[in-house]
Amino acid sequence: MLLAILQRLAQMVFVMFGISALVFLIFFATPGADPAARIAGRNAAQETVEAIRKDFGFDRPLPVQYARMMTRLFVTQDLTSFVNRGLKVVPQVLSAAPVTLSLVIGAAILWVIGGIFVGVVAALTRDTFIDKGLMVLALIGVSMPVFWFGEVMNLVSQSRFHDTWLFSWVPGLGYKPLLTDPWGWFKTLIIPWFTLAALYIGIYGRVLRATLVEAYQEDFIRTARAKGLSPSRVMLRHALRTSLIPFVTMFGLDFGVLVGGAALLTEVVFGLNGIGRLTYQALLNLDLPMILATVMYASFFVVIANALVDVVYVLIDPRVRAR
Amino acid sequence: EDRAALMAEHRGGTMVLSAVAAAGTIDPMVNYTAEFWQIFQPVYDGLVKFKQASRAEGFVIVPDLAEAIPDATNDGKTYVFTLRKGIKFSNGKEVTPSDVVASFQRIFKINGPTSGSFYNGIVGADACLKEPASCTLEGGVIGDDAAGTVTINLTQPDSEFFAKIAVPHASILPGDTPIEDAGTKAIPGTGAYVIESYDPNEKMVLKRNPEFKEWSVDAQPDGYPDEIVYRFGLTEEAAINAIQNGQVDWLFDPPPADRLEELGTKYADQVHVNPLSAFWYAPMNTNLAPFDNVKVRQAVNYAVDRDALVGLYGGTVLAQPVCQILPPDFPGHEDSCIYTQDPGTEWSAPDMEKAKQLVEESGTKGQKVTVITEDNAVSRAVGTYLQSVLSELGYDASVKAISTNIQFTYIQNTDNKVQISVSQWFMDYPQASNFLNVLLSCASFTPGSDASINIAGYCNKDLDDKMHAAMKLSLTDPDAANAEWAKIDQAFMEQAPLAPLFTPKNVDFVSKRVGNFIFSNQFRWVISQSWVK
Amino acid sequence: MTDTALASQSVTEASPPRAGQSPWRRAARILWRDRPAMVALAVLIAMILACLAAPLYAGHVAGTDPFRSNLGGKIKVEGKRVPIMQPSTEGLGLGVTPIGPTWSAQYLLGADAQGRDVAARLLYGGRNSLFIAGTATLICLVLAAIVGVTAGFLGGVVDMVLSRILDVLWAFPVYLLAISLSIVLLSQGITIGPIEITAGSLALPIGIIGIIYVPYVARPVRGRVLALRNSEFVLAATGLGIPRWRILLSDILPNVMPMLIVYIPLMMALNIVTESALSFLSIGVQAPDASWGTIIQDGQTLLYSRPAVSLAPGISIVITVLALNVLGDGVRDALDPRTKIRGN
Amino acid sequence: MSEATGAMPAPTTLLLETNALTKHFTVGKTIRPGSGQTLRAVEDISITVHKGETLGLVGESGSGKSTLGRCLTRLYDVTSGDIIYEGRNIARLGSSGLKPVRRKIQMIFQDPSASLNPRRRVRDIIGEVLKVHRLRPRGEIEGRLGELMDLVGLRREYLDRFPHEFSGGQRQRIGIARALAVEPELIVADEPVSALDVSVQAQVVNLFADLRERLGLTYVFIAHDLAVVRQVSTRVAVMYLGSIVEIGDTDRLYEKPAHPYTKALISAIPRPIAETHERQRIILEGEIPSPLDPPAGCKFSTRCPYADERCRTERPVLKPLADGRSVACHYPLD
């Protein structure tokens, strides 16, 4: 067990090193990103720019800069942003995390329930119009660009129909902390949840349907039916239970990258100051420390999610538990 | 008087402002953005300050922490300021001359962005720029705590001196302020409000300064709202919706084009349109083909349909076509347009024929041209339009939008070989040199540097000399100097290192409850003087 | 009776319906009978033809130039000449709104913010979107095949290194890569052998989209190769002394192909959507050229006044993705050797 | 070790001999060193195969028959021990050194559909072998393909078909034809008829017999159907948990098994023709132990009705009996 954890850690270090080195190199290869000039501001005298360059150590060799930055990110944790100067990136990432978590967890609950519902209903009504209709809906969910769908949701709920009973409850955009204002938290997040989940309900519904249909060819389903079980029990306790395994793998990966900030477009569109928007802003500003912080955080979650998937695997698939 | 009555009636409440993104550090000596300079107004004070008043009155410089605006002595090289008594920082300490001295030193010690361009005329500044850490400004800024005076010595007379110390970079801060960019931790100020908290990804909260007692309504008036919350992160569309739904009171960014009509009709009484001292322009790299040929640059100026661009910006109400550098109503501005159908004082229509002919003559037809724009709706639209014009002129033109925050430094660096771009300039203070000298002097051009604001890379020694002369002249005879500036403006336009496009207007959309909207031409909406109750 | 077994053997073969039918032919036949898949294919072909006919439409039907700004132009609508960009006349007179759907050949779907014909741009945009998605899919599949096959076939250290690299790629912020690359290219351009990529070149979005989904495909390919490597027919070939490269070419690759083919429609769909996201971040197709993504983005700024501008490409994407997926399902079923029995 | 089988009446020449052949797998291994467990699939096996004979190899599932077969054909690298083929040790040869050996020793697999690449025509499947080994000049390949098809009793027209167009028996014939293409001397057949229907199985078994006669082949014939093994083999080896427990002449081994396991195995076969004498069926208790953790002494001791303390602690070696058989048992039955 301990060894397994160590192995994960080694993996994580490798991935993090790879990504951070890449990010670093890309940053310094990008023209127009000279941090000294941008920190100095518009119309700055050359002396000022040089002074800042020296002050921030941008004149040092890249490996030294890399080492310094990584130390400040991980050891002293006082790495500050190039753009919002004085802003420590680590606490910033930590304070953005709950927003993203709220968004992603809520959406995940929705899409898991929705995906299972769609998949199960479609598999049960295989080849009927209900099945086909659901699959088409799922595809529409998959093919809608999320930023566009988000804007349309805003158009509808915040502007066009905001005065009608349907959407008058919708609060302004922005995040409300769960602890201080749970009801506001819920109300502000419900539309973003739905928007983000629409895509995944589509994907998961389709995948689940496919695995369920496949599972129904299996011998053990025949055994279950021969036992005289009701169709719903056969579906839920036997077919679904086994089909959840690929579902969980996908879920782990998607959840990992989303918590890591991949929901950036949703966050931007809905004014949620989460990791995604932080990443997005950092990218637009080419704010290297912030990019590094968010990316490290993201890769951390990707690896953690991978590890979690393995744990959940063990829970739902006893075959892995063997040995 | 009735200000007191209004105060009594409308004082209180929380005002909610919104911007798409925060603007970085809240160190007033470092931050160099319109967004935060505006919010610094009710927080920090300098020795002098732009008046917190409507329109052009906002250009007037009034005494702030100093009792009065001193006259120059020593051939215009020395100013002696007497500090007002009893003004306290929000940390409870009184403002003393040594705070002033420390503040000026701090500008250099923290490598303030304008330390080399605004404050390099102070005696001792050279040493400070070389060795910021040990900056003393020996003989430059001298405080006398006993007398309560501060003496500032310049190496040369400077007509723009007061304007330069009226901007937030010359804010007076407590002497013990740490010598480092304050970042997100607010430095105590003397204004009516203090920044209580700041999280660039969340919000900034301003509360009343408990130590504040109004000493000058012009410079630092008491504000109406008890609290000002500045939220960051809502997109423009979202912020407009929020204002319409009464959740937010104002947004910093210009409203998106597709909402303008709605705002102008359904919410007409909540919209305030005011002129800005700024212009949108297209700098053309005079060192790169095809724009190293003056005919090509002139052709672009002829060909651009400024009416179309005004339409892109939101129509005639929101912008005005221009074909010169200094904005209308700006010191030194004289109506003139040489690149129009029938040249005269005003732009009327593009002269495509002339433009095509010039291009023909230049022999550059068919060359590749890339327009670099910022990645936002208006800039992209302008760039796309320019690309369209350039193709019509016979070039193989394309347009490329890059991230707004990078574009500005990107187009400055000659290494990036930017041929033509779309940019804007907003004045720092109302002086012609702030446009002409800053944007087109040889000193502003540093090849290979990301900080080279002369984007066109245009260096004309002759005109450079004329500009220096005009600056000198304005010390003694501002009017004559302005006439000189007008000529310089025209001379530059003949060489056409850039194509002025239009002068934008500022659209402020406020919520229903916002009252007493005052717009200063210098720092725009005077936030603290509006009420929400 | 020594030879009866052998002799009478051939007489009674249960001969298959068509002899020598290759698995590909068989799949094509099954696909041909799959009505939804065929309808989807027809829709796709129609879509591609329409996009190919874009110059025809723009030049002869609509008579508009989809790439030139037309801010001052006027057109005839119901006999009246109206400006394409209509300034607001009421209230404060703020804003200029492009003309909306006209239901005539000119400006059928209205104009965008530059006064260009949305319908014509939609067709031109479709070319780019489909081209980008198609090429990116190809690149992605080729790369994924190379990486997946190499990792799976060679195994060991190579496999481990490649797998970790895939991990890095998966967790990497694509948009950073995209933004930076697009800026780097802007001033320098990149020359890779005979291919030169410059800013605004379609090669950029194609390259980016092509690369980012490599882990998505390479992982399952690797798994499949791993399984194939231990399969009996590969073992048999080894036992026959057939060289490894030959085994790779004739035994492994052909069996990875169906899997890759199944991914084509899926990746196409994914890529179209990704292209639109990249364009939303201005890293895709460069103005004035269009793609569905850029039109959506253009339309985004007109969402509140002219929703048709972003709706039209949105619907085009949905239809294409829908068709691709239905076709994809069909192809998957057709290539699945188990698909013998299907109800009708 | 060769004494073990040396007592065999060996009328013909020795073709293949193994010496303490061992194959271990590491399972559950991860990147960290020292992880994983050793699975002893084949342990310390010494057998001989003589020219022209058929050595049957039987044993329960997981006893290591296939692994042994794959080691003999060098599809697997062996962990230790020697494989001497025609006097040459082939156990450590690399892929280039193996090339000539591959032509001499061929393998036929259990699952005829899994061992044929579904995406290639029969012509390519067999033809590739001819080309790679340059067995025939280009022009004669076609003729040779036809010959091979004739040899295994398939129509020549079928050359252009794909594997999925054949029935199981036919597919197995293709597999045989492919193996025969290189003109091997020794064929290791790994359960070649297990996947076939009863009525087809006989056809293929007959084919094997025909080919042996016609081409003078030597077989190692792996199967778990003891009746089939009896039909085809001249000698039979019985495997249990990676080791050979008994080896000897087919008829003698079936009539009088010397190892309790062999006896149980043979008694357990259901007989289709009503038996004249009441058979004494031995029903073994318990399960076959895991090869990850085999019993310390005799591997069969956990299930053997006669096992005693010695069996549980001391591992018996394969010892020759008087009648030429060898058995690995402390108390061989008589």
Place this chain on the structure above:
Amino acid sequence: MMQTPSPKTPLLDVSGLSVSFATDHGRVKAIDDVSFSVSEGEILAIVGESGSGKTVTLLSILGLNDPRTSFVDGSVTFRGQRILELPDRKMRRIRGKDIALISQDPMTALTPVHTIGWQIAEQIRAHEAISKAAANRRVVELLAEVGFAKPEEAASRYPHQLSGGMRQRAVIAMALSCSPALLVADEPTTALDVTVQAQVLDLLLKLRKDFGSAIVLITHDMGVVAEVADRVNVMYAGRIIERGTKVQVLSDPWHPYTWGLIASIPPLSGPRPERLSAIPGMPPTPETVPPGCGFAPRCRFAHAACNARPPVQREGERAALCVLSGETRAGHRASILEPVREAS
């Protein structure tokens, strides 16, 4: 071994059962007019090669065919009740409780994610209203019954943790859990080793003795038939071509296919024949079954009459579907079976 029980009213009576499937090539008949019956406590073996329709027959009895792709004709009567027409709810009450299934492959017949104890308890609780604890106690008893040394521990194991033989015993325990009157076992020992097969067959016999359940045992192994069956039905190409008691069929087979089947089994004692007597050709697939006698293409004695549907030859319980009779039959049979008989 028990004598065939006196024929009372049969427990299960299948008559005229035909099942066809919708396939690519239209409808094909997988089984055609199959009739048989099973009395209480009897073991009926159905022998036949792969694809002859054994599994389909058995699934039809349980009503487990996919109604979308299969069409079932004929009648199945269980304890006098026609069960094919029963609504699903009622049918469910019979499944598992009165008729239990043991499937072909113990490796795949159990849901991999539940413990075997859970799966058995699930069946008990589906049919009987008893507490969880009581169900679990029954599970342990049952597992002990089928020969698990440590039944409590076994109950908490997952299928993959058991060997093939143990799994098959678990499946049997599950089938027995509601003491069904009829067990249908689909090749319960095919996937097992001989020694394990012997254990399982032993178990089935013991169960019949203890519980008195009737068993329909499907197999393709004549040896298994000989070992346990009372009566035998031989199936070929979807039809039952011969039926009788075990002794009748094994020692006096009527149908040439049965002869071939018996002859092709290598003998286990006595001298070994040079060659085996094989049936030439391959068993047909449902699509290729000739309209007349299904075996005719492979039959050495086929003649013109075989092109029509062969008559049923009957002698009491004994029947065969063949044109051959009396003398000719004995002669032909001798030509096939004599060499084998002699040998053994």
